[in-house]
Amino acid sequence: MTEKILHAKANKKMKWEEISAALNLSDVFTASACLGQNTFSKSEAEKLGAMLSLSEEVVAALQVFPNKGQGQVVPSDPLLYRFFEMCYVYGPTIKEIIHEKMGDGIMSAIDFTMQIDKVEDPKGDRVKVTLNGKFLPYKKW
Numbered sequence: 001m002t003e004k005i006l007h008a009k010a011n012k013k014m015k016w017e018e019i020s021a022a023l024n025l026s027d028v029f030t031a032s033a034c035l036g037q038n039t040f041s042k043s044e045a046e047k048l049g050a051m052l053s054l055s056e057e058v059v060a061a062l063q064v065f066p067n068k069g070q071g072q073v074v075p076s077d078p079l080l081y082r083f084f085e086m087c088y089v090y091g092p093t094i095k096e097i098i099h100e101k102m103g104d105g106i107m108s109a110i111d112f113t114m115q116i117d118k119v120e121d122p123k124g125d126r127v128k129v130t131l132n133g134k135f136l137p138y139k140k141w
Contacts, residue, residue, distance in 0.1 A: 026113070028114045028115065034048075038066065039063060040063060045063050105136050107133035108133045112133040112134070113132045115129075
């Protein structure tokens with residue numbers, strides 16, 4: 001599915017921003033669903049299918065609930081590896097600060113949004129990643 005989507009996207013010279021705007025979704029969620037980590041509704045899948053001339057099989061696959069993160073190991077791709085590295089180095093710090101500010105709990109990856117922006121800087125452009133997840137306190141019983 002993903003291979004066919006990426007091939008069609010490249011052939012049509014489309015960008016995630018353009019595709020997501022047509023679906024009325026964020027570029028991050030749209031790319032994530034096309035990479036097999038989220039699900040589209042029937043109408044969203046059909047709209048994407050028409051836009052990229054995808055087969056009915058691919059349109060159907062876009063509507064299947066995925067096994068998220070299945071088989072993940074630390075990737076060798078340098079950009080992806082750096083995100084793992086950030087979690088290894090700063091994960092305990094992030095956890096400590098969240099607990100101090102909000103209590104014992106987690107940040108939801110279900111009730112969650114992410115935005116990726118380019119920030120121009122004379123010393124070299126920057127990447128700004130904003131993660132916004134609902135805080136879910138651990139309950140006591």
